[in-house]
Amino acid sequence: MSDKLLVVSTDCHAGLPIADYKPYVESKYHEMLDMAVPITVDMLEKSESMFLIKEINDAWRAPIQQELTGAWDYDERVRMLATDGIACEVIFPDGITEKNTPPFGAGLGLSPRDMVPELQWAGAMAHNRWLAELCANDPARHLGVASIPLLWDVGQAVEAVRWCVDNGLRAVMIPTLWGEHDAYHHVKYDPFWEVCQDLGVIVHFHSGPAPHPEYFGKGFPVEDQRSELPGAMGIYVSEVMWWLYRPLTFMIWGGVFERFPRLKVMIVEGGTMFMLPSWLRLMDFQYHEGEISAKLGDFKSHLSMSPSEYYQRNVGIGASCVRRADLDERDTIGADQIMWGSDFPHPEGTWPNTQAYYRETFSGLPEDAGRKILGDNAVAFYGLDRERLQQVADEIGPDKSIFN
């Protein structure tokens, strides 16, 4: 075993400056795109001013302007991976937080709220086309996560998954919130789970989405009503993880993993993982005991396994910028399921201080556990090319001395 660690970041981001998506957008939407770009840029800036304190963000960015272009520039990106010691990355949309989102609301949130289905699809496929090109530079090292606005039309989503596979992408992201649409226990989504299972496409949910207007006011993102709504951000950071796990609650009880036992789901950037063990424990309690279950009728005979067993078999945890305290609880979260991520180029990520982060966070952790979390779990979950990636790691990977 090499002294150089094979590191996979399961949470990186990439995206073009929004106007640069134009060549990837079908021409019939170009006129609409020209109108949408300035409006979107303005709204993104207003929205992000609520999530990013400008002074802090500006100070953080000042010394790394060139490196930040790795959000879309391939050569710069490869240098970033080398600096961070990352052999392989999983790539979500939305690079520099408020600048690099796909057009027509097809970015990280994939919210159905106030969206035009046809346009959101157009924006998503534009990003997917560009992403496929980016990853084609070195498919073993770059796993692009395609944006799939699943809620509008399951048939179209199935076709999009086939397009992804044909174009080298085998990871997809779907909305974390379904708004007024059917939730993920509805059997109408079965064709989507089926095609993902059959083609080995991993379904991703990425943290961030939550019912923001409830926290920040009905005018969100344009109007800032914080003086009337004190503590909104505290509520958001206390709830966002629950919204991230929520699709799994519906999929597990809905029997999705019973009908599609080889379907894999990845939950990414869940922050501190305090609530994960108790969420699993609660679902298992309801499955195994729940004295009220007789009164409520049969809601589990369609499940041959307990909720936590589906979780262990079918789910991966993208533990971006994971804290040491969470790693110390790895056995209750799932020591074989936790996969590290750098969150490049978001300011809450470890980049550009990833090397220091490795030493601070992993010092004293058993090497076996650390290797799993930093890379081996992801190699197994995503079915990566270990031999090729170890060659890369031997050149750029961090040394196992981080565990000293």
Add this chain to the structure above:
Amino acid sequence: MSDKLLVVSTDCHAGLPIADYKPYVESKYHEMLDMAVPITVDMLEKSESMFLIKEINDAWRAPIQQELTGAWDYDERVRMLATDGIACEVIFPDGITEKNTPPFGAGLGLSPRDMVPELQWAGAMAHNRWLAELCANDPARHLGVASIPLLWDVGQAVEAVRWCVDNGLRAVMIPTLWGEHDAYHHVKYDPFWEVCQDLGVIVHFHSGPAPHPEYFGKGFPVEDQRSELPGAMGIYVSEVMWWLYRPLTFMIWGGVFERFPRLKVMIVEGGTMFMLPSWLRLMDFQYHEGEISAKLGDFKSHLSMSPSEYYQRNVGIGASCVRRADLDERDTIGADQIMWGSDFPHPEGTWPNTQAYYRETFSGLPEDAGRKILGDNAVAFYGLDRERLQQVADEIGPDKSIFN
């Protein structure tokens, strides 16, 4: 100290058969009531057929038909309390599950969905009038929880609280879900918190409400779409507790307990309390550490205490039919905050087997902890008349031998 335990049930239910509310409804709504009653009865039966398996419910009821009338009959109710050894009870709406709800959607859920504000107020006040009469039979033993549809009009809610106090009621229930209305961190609710604090009225949230159409289908409660939505009940029982705690997340971060330090809130029938400690731990983490907090700006300088400190100071936990496993974790939940409840006359409650439940659940528990949970915590939280209640307990209370 007496060998007879002073028991307070912080979760009992009472209500008239819906048509019998008519004398308590303002006459201008009588015509509307006559139309609404048969529709409501039909909808309740359809809705409840999803939550209560008819055969189980019928079998449970058959031997206790007479005793169940304690849901509205005072003498029968006092006999029930004696049988259960309960000296004092906190009374929520909705007696026999699908029969005794106040008219116009003013029952336990107090949902704003599809409701006419004026009518929901009329139904709530009808119930409150009847409840005040019921409790006036012996105010030290019966604490009625008035229904307050807070969301429509804060000023009207403030007036209703004053009416409650004038009529002997000093506990109120408000909606757990706010739907499209402003959430509870909005400062517009301050006059309501203020009047409750100033008049010593305790605000209650009762378990049950959750976004049912998401689980059971858009047609809920009339249409049963369970075949298309497998596992809906499993999702419900896995989420309902989170929806119950949610108002507190908003109130704590919103600074409600900072501005109204003597306001008391009671959270009732939260089921298994697995998630309570981790919810508190997560909020405290975000308050104390949250490395992203600088990026997110100041969301806590308006709070002089941590979330768990507000929880300890201002919140009571109604642990209806609490399991022994939860009692064994009492120190992480709050040993001075847990208050038992029987949930009479709901079939998931301990009644009519409460005496057996006492022995099974409390055997081996330290007497001091048991006395707190069964009654002493409630005496302190609600400011009850201990002397009078101990006299009642000396006649009907369970013996401390249940702790053997």
